[in-house]
Amino acid sequence: GQESSNGSTGSTDSDTEQASVDIGMLKLTSSAPLFIALEKGYFEEEGIDAQVSWFEAAQPIAVATAGGDVDVGATGITASLYNMVAGGEELVIVADKGREQEGYSSTALLVHSDSDIETVEDLKDKKIGITQTGSTFHYMAGRLLEEHGLTSADVEMVPVNSIPGLMETLQSKQVDAVLLNEPNITMVLDEGYGKVITQVGDVIDYQTSGIFFSKSFAGDTEAATKFLKAYAKATQYYYDAVLTKENGEIVPGENYDEVIQIIAEYTDQEPAIIERGLPYMDPYGQLLAPDIQTQIDWYAKEELIAVPIDADEIVNTDLLDQAIKELE
Amino acid sequence: MSIVIENVEKTFIDSKKKEVTALKDINFTIEEEEFVVLVGPSGCGKSTLLNIVGGLLSPTSGSVYFEGIKESNPNLGIVFQEIALFPWRTVFENVVYGLQERGVSKKQQQEIGNHYIDMVGLTDFKDAYPKQLSGGMKQRAGIARALAVEPDLLLMDEPFSALDAQTRTLMQEELLTIWNRTKLSTLYVTHNIEEAVYLADRVIVLSRHPGQIKEIINIDLPKTGRNDEKYREQSSKYADEIWQLIRHDAEAALKE
Amino acid sequence: MSIVIENVEKTFIDSKKKEVTALKDINFTIEEEEFVVLVGPSGCGKSTLLNIVGGLLSPTSGSVYFEGIKESNPNLGIVFQEIALFPWRTVFENVVYGLQERGVSKKQQQEIGNHYIDMVGLTDFKDAYPKQLSGGMKQRAGIARALAVEPDLLLMDEPFSALDAQTRTLMQEELLTIWNRTKLSTLYVTHNIEEAVYLADRVIVLSRHPGQIKEIINIDLPKTGRNDEKYREQSSKYADEIWQLIRHDAEAALKE
Amino acid sequence: MEKQKQVITNRVAFLDKKVPFYTSFLGIAGILVLWEIVSRIGIVSPLFLPAPSNIVITGWEMLVSGEIYGNLTASLYRIVLGYAIGAACGILIGLIIGFFRTADAIGTPIVYAIYPIPKIALLPLFILWLGIGELSKVTIIALGVFFPVVINTFSGVKSVDPMLVKAAVTFGSNRINVIRKVILPGALPMIFAGLKLAAGTSLLLLVSAEMIAAQEGIGSMVLHYGNLMITSKLMVGVLILSLLGLIFNRALRWLENKLIPWKE
Amino acid sequence: MEKQKQVITNRVAFLDKKVPFYTSFLGIAGILVLWEIVSRIGIVSPLFLPAPSNIVITGWEMLVSGEIYGNLTASLYRIVLGYAIGAACGILIGLIIGFFRTADAIGTPIVYAIYPIPKIALLPLFILWLGIGELSKVTIIALGVFFPVVINTFSGVKSVDPMLVKAAVTFGSNRINVIRKVILPGALPMIFAGLKLAAGTSLLLLVSAEMIAAQEGIGSMVLHYGNLMITSKLMVGVLILSLLGLIFNRALRWLENKLIPWKE
Numbered sequence A: 001g002q003e004s005s006n007g008s009t010g011s012t013d014s015d016t017e018q019a020s021v022d023i024g025m026l027k028l029t030s031s032a033p034l035f036i037a038l039e040k041g042y043f044e045e046e047g048i049d050a051q052v053s054w055f056e057a058a059q060p061i062a063v064a065t066a067g068g069d070v071d072v073g074a075t076g077i078t079a080s081l082y083n084m085v086a087g088g089e090e091l092v093i094v095a096d097k098g099r100e101q102e103g104y105s106s107t108a109l110l111v112h113s114d115s116d117i118e119t120v121e122d123l124k125d126k127k128i129g130i131t132q133t134g135s136t137f138h139y140m141a142g143r144l145l146e147e148h149g150l151t152s153a154d155v156e157m158v159p160v161n162s163i164p165g166l167m168e169t170l171q172s173k174q175v176d177a178v179l180l181n182e183p184n185i186t187m188v189l190d191e192g193y194g195k196v197i198t199q200v201g202d203v204i205d206y207q208t209s210g211i212f213f214s215k216s217f218a219g220d221t222e223a224a225t226k227f228l229k230a231y232a233k234a235t236q237y238y239y240d241a242v243l244t245k246e247n248g249e250i251v252p253g254e255n256y257d258e259v260i261q262i263i264a265e266y267t268d269q270e271p272a273i274i275e276r277g278l279p280y281m282d283p284y285g286q287l288l289a290p291d292i293q294t295q296i297d298w299y300a301k302e303e304l305i306a307v308p309i310d311a312d313e314i315v316n317t318d319l320l321d322q323a324i325k326e327l328e
Numbered sequence B, C: 001m002s003i004v005i006e007n008v009e010k011t012f013i014d015s016k017k018k019e020v021t022a023l024k025d026i027n028f029t030i031e032e033e034e035f036v037v038l039v040g041p042s043g044c045g046k047s048t049l050l051n052i053v054g055g056l057l058s059p060t061s062g063s064v065y066f067e068g069i070k071e072s073n074p075n076l077g078i079v080f081q082e083i084a085l086f087p088w089r090t091v092f093e094n095v096v097y098g099l100q101e102r103g104v105s106k107k108q109q110q111e112i113g114n115h116y117i118d119m120v121g122l123t124d125f126k127d128a129y130p131k132q133l134s135g136g137m138k139q140r141a142g143i144a145r146a147l148a149v150e151p152d153l154l155l156m157d158e159p160f161s162a163l164d165a166q167t168r169t170l171m172q173e174e175l176l177t178i179w180n181r182t183k184l185s186t187l188y189v190t191h192n193i194e195e196a197v198y199l200a201d202r203v204i205v206l207s208r209h210p211g212q213i214k215e216i217i218n219i220d221l222p223k224t225g226r227n228d229e230k231y232r233e234q235s236s237k238y239a240d241e242i243w244q245l246i247r248h249d250a251e252a253a254l255k256e
Numbered sequence D, E: 001m002e003k004q005k006q007v008i009t010n011r012v013a014f015l016d017k018k019v020p021f022y023t024s025f026l027g028i029a030g031i032l033v034l035w036e037i038v039s040r041i042g043i044v045s046p047l048f049l050p051a052p053s054n055i056v057i058t059g060w061e062m063l064v065s066g067e068i069y070g071n072l073t074a075s076l077y078r079i080v081l082g083y084a085i086g087a088a089c090g091i092l093i094g095l096i097i098g099f100f101r102t103a104d105a106i107g108t109p110i111v112y113a114i115y116p117i118p119k120i121a122l123l124p125l126f127i128l129w130l131g132i133g134e135l136s137k138v139t140i141i142a143l144g145v146f147f148p149v150v151i152n153t154f155s156g157v158k159s160v161d162p163m164l165v166k167a168a169v170t171f172g173s174n175r176i177n178v179i180r181k182v183i184l185p186g187a188l189p190m191i192f193a194g195l196k197l198a199a200g201t202s203l204l205l206l207v208s209a210e211m212i213a214a215q216e217g218i219g220s221m222v223l224h225y226g227n228l229m230i231t232s233k234l235m236v237g238v239l240i241l242s243l244l245g246l247i248f249n250r251a252l253r254w255l256e257n258k259l260i261p262w263k264e
């Protein structure tokens, strides 16, 4: 299910030069730069007529992008994405849309507050709740274990199919540990039934989600660059507003309230909740390109992708580099 | 008008893929207003022949035709052994089925339907479903359905064989009364020799393997009152004659 | 030894919770080696009475007993209208069922079983399941099963009513032949008046609502050869007499 | 010498044995009372087995709070739509392959090839094809309904007494009228048997699909409270599903009696 | 004057229409070939619809790698155990409530009260009670099998022709022998109908339970590859389940023919 709406609010003047671009995305905070670009008219400035298709789930966005139903997709990078590419679907990852970064809270490993587990090492022979096999949570759990000298074979990964399910099973102690992202972590901590063992970003750098282009849109270098110029402007705006640090502490930037307000509007959520779950993004929207190959290698090792692929096949940083160059 | 059965032969392929001749060299004519009864042992091909005449089976060779009839599409009325009333139709709806299919007007359906339901004495059960009727009543509804189309030829395949002996006797009497009012050309199949002698103008006796005409016997008795004391001996002679013709075959049939 | 039916009365509760008297004031005795036939219109209580005598139904009042018998547990053999062969047993296994239940030795089972299967002419079908038999053969197996227990009283409830007329005639003859060899005291229920006259030493005619004995008629004819020319008229007279007794009730039954 | 008398007694009297009418209530009532007591005096923790009274009260609260309403409408939407589509297609195709020999020869092997697949196994495939939204769930239910209905409709058509077809033709029906006036009503009882069979399957598929891939619906509600170990609310969900099953069955029976008044 | 002649022709000839024997193959073969072509020339991406040949090859690889073996044994263990327990209890209790009036009066309302619950809804409850291990899954399957079997066994006992019971008693059977020699064989065809019905349900429950709460088994394998979008392996799982259903059904039919040689 997807619904289309004219995303570019305000301006209705039809510039004949405008290139129409379909964007497929979810109503999630991690789509913030796109919301900002839409809201502040960055796309029109670059001569792009942005149309938004809202999706209910992540996977169909990648499918739609590969199939050319939308030109741009914005969603998480999962094993299924790599399997899609391995299966002959064509798309390219061009920009960052959220990652795990040291010093910024996003995804963390939690245990029940009564639990005697204190370190990742204590998880040996325990049950870890993840959403689905091959999901970003699965990957993070696996990598966390490996960074602490364990393997996925040392624990039992329990797929519970949803994020609310993760919170519920933790609360009723049906699993020993779960991975959770913000703002859910804060909710668990507030209710007091869970505690954080470690922040994923403190252990690994991880490109969780990205902006994808369909093959044909990526081939239209001019439009693609224009789009990324708008996107890069928006990420910078986002970074300056909500991610700037002073003395190691995040401080609200100049446009903090405006950005929170935009996100709250697009996601239909309370601003207070938004504030808790602002993911880290590169100031210029640049991908953590080498991490893609790391992910592919890990998934392949775990037999979660059928045919190993080469990261170069799906990563394209040139377009964004070009856009940034043009911006300067 | 008469119905001619000419050189009819019928072969079936049995379960072992062998060809079986069910009927051979069947030739006879049903005259206008004649009541012809087919008797014969089990499996001699009585039903097969009746179905061929009724247009429900194709003969392997030979043909069946009406002679000297004006309409281009002669009407047939069949009363089945299994009765075959439509369970989802009431007695009335069953009786007028043939009229509906011929596009007769609602009003006429009412008239004709009621007439024949009356004739078979089911007026009180007009709106009953077949499941609510006893065996005898069901068969009467079946007869009314066949009569309602005012057929040029009436075919009946052991209509009373599922009824108990007493009901059967009563129904035979009723059938004769009805027949005397309609005088339809009729081909009637039965196992029951007394019934054949009681009803028929002519009895055709079939033999088996293959079904062939063994004898054609004219019953020279008045059509009504054959049950009377005075005809009883003669009836009984006819019955005995037919039984002697069939007996051997019937015993053989029993051993199969 | 004789079987006495004494003041038997039976009431049922019908679907509308009303009490219905099915049988009333039934008194008669079946003498040793006597063949008694019950006739009557539909629903007069023939089956009810037979079931009471067979110990398959309790009378509301009155009783049924053997008189002058030595064994403490008299044997009964019943032949049912529905035949009621066990579908999961072969003909032989059906026939020896009663013997098995009495703990008769395997060897004797073989002997007695084969004897009666032979008597009814089913030797070739010993190992066939009921579904593989024709109606006539099934009923013969049912008779062999009842005979095999060498009963003190044989009960038969319309055993031939589901058979076609010709098979029925042949089976009646066979039954008489068998009966002449065994001379069992027998209570036989039928709708068919000719059959009653053909088989009975005594015919008990029941009337309906409630089922009461209307008349008891002794058939004064030799037990064999009643079909012969010379007895035909007399048989026919008996039949007519019985039919006159029943006719009115039978017509009423048909209208229900 | 006294004559010996051996009275014949009824040897099948045990078949007519009556039990007091209240025995039926006793069973169910007994279980409920026992259950209530066991939970009340704490032989079994109410966490594992909440008392019936507790379940009823919780159910009432959830009804008032509107929680049941939201989940129930989500579930009803899916099952009603899925069932309607599956049943309609099943009857239609069943009639077609039942009446046309060529369609039978081609269609029947295909139906029987797909039939043994437990339909829920196709859910991941449908999620791939149709997305995770309502469409994939509705499709699974429709598919689960389709097969029993198509097979029963087909057998229904085949089981129509050929005597009746012959009777209709004798009395002047053409092929269309044979289908309309004989085949269709004749197949109706079997079609309903299929519809009733499909009702149970559709409910099972609904719950499974909601547990595997849904945020809303009674199925996901049950799983949710299972995850949270809130047993009384879980039980309310089970109770609702069981009522749903009951109502579904009764509704079909009512419809059957309306449409087939002539059935014995 | 020429006499008019109206020949009577067969008006139900259409009932005997024959279709060439190869038509049956045509349907299935046609679909397979079309499917292969559509995937091969890329009208539909193999990601969504892998070619049949591709599925077979993938299946072979998974067989060789031992992946199928592990999942299949896990599934087989659950379904065989669950089915056996459910069927055994169902037949036993069905016979008891069928033959003893008091047991009938008490038991039947209880059975019919629990019957309409879609059994999978009880999985979260059983996980609470019995843990997430094999026991809860086996119980769910056993329960799903129990109900159709118990109800069919019960009806089977009730549908035994009372004439046969009377015949047995007349020929000297006591009550035990009536049960052993009449009721049991008489109920057997209905019991098998129940067992066949339960086979489909048990497979559905197996897959659902494995999708909701298992790491191993064909059901969880299908979901796993669905999540990973490895469609060809998903299809292999579906294929295995469909074969499993087919084999299950055939095995029951074979057993039925062995045990009920006298069935018409």
Ligand SMILES: Nc1ncnc2c1ncn2[C@@H]1O[C@H](COP(=O)(O)OP(=O)(O)OP(=O)(O)O)[C@@H](O)[C@H]1O
Residues within 6 Å of the ligand: B012, B013, B014, B015, B020, B022, B040, B041, B042, B043, B044, B045, B046, B047, B048, B049, B191
């Ligand atoms: N469709 C068929 N296929 C093969 N053989 C058939 C078919 N219909 C009838 N026969 C055979 O043709 C012969 C005549 O059958 P038919 O039913 O006409 O006999 P019948 O005289 O009506 O017997 P009955 O008195 O038992 O009704 C029998 O040997 C029967 O087995």
Ligand SMILES: Nc1ncnc2c1ncn2[C@@H]1O[C@H](COP(=O)(O)OP(=O)(O)OP(=O)(O)O)[C@@H](O)[C@H]1O
Residues within 6 Å of the ligand: C012, C013, C014, C015, C020, C022, C040, C041, C042, C043, C044, C045, C046, C047, C048, C049, C191
């Ligand atoms: N179990 C029963 N409950 C209520 N009424 C019954 C029962 N059995 C028989 N009757 C009634 O008792 C009467 C006699 O029935 P019975 O079956 O003995 O008659 P019958 O003479 O054998 O009839 P038929 O010739 O049709 O076999 C009928 O009116 C019948 O409706």
Ligand SMILES: [Mg+2]
Residues within 6 Å of the ligand: B046, B047, B048
């Ligand atoms: Mg015939």
Ligand SMILES: [Mg+2]
Residues within 6 Å of the ligand: C046, C047, C048
């Ligand atoms: Mg009777």
